[in-house]
Amino acid sequence: MVEPGFADAGPADLEPGRCALRDVAGRPVLVARDSSGRLHALSGSCSHALLPLDGARLRGGAVMCPHHGARFELATGRPLGPPASAPLETYAVEEAQGRIRVRLA
């Protein structure tokens, strides 16, 4: 069942513990599957220097920016320490028919 307002975010082929930068309706979104298999979707631009989170890694419930090492809580986008002080925006996410879908609004 696809909820209204959700946009396609690519195939649901993420292994647990992996994340990927996806284009969702022209916006960069980091989609991630935590170690328990739950999906998350966050802004694809780091709040520190607005650089893309391409190459980010997941570790212990956090996403780590590949540029200067800022860490953000996966579930909330809350920064866990410097150099970032602002959160990443988070989005509702669902998995349907082998695809990931994200609601940007």
Ligand code: FES
């Ligand atoms: S751009 Fe992410 S920590 Fe600097």
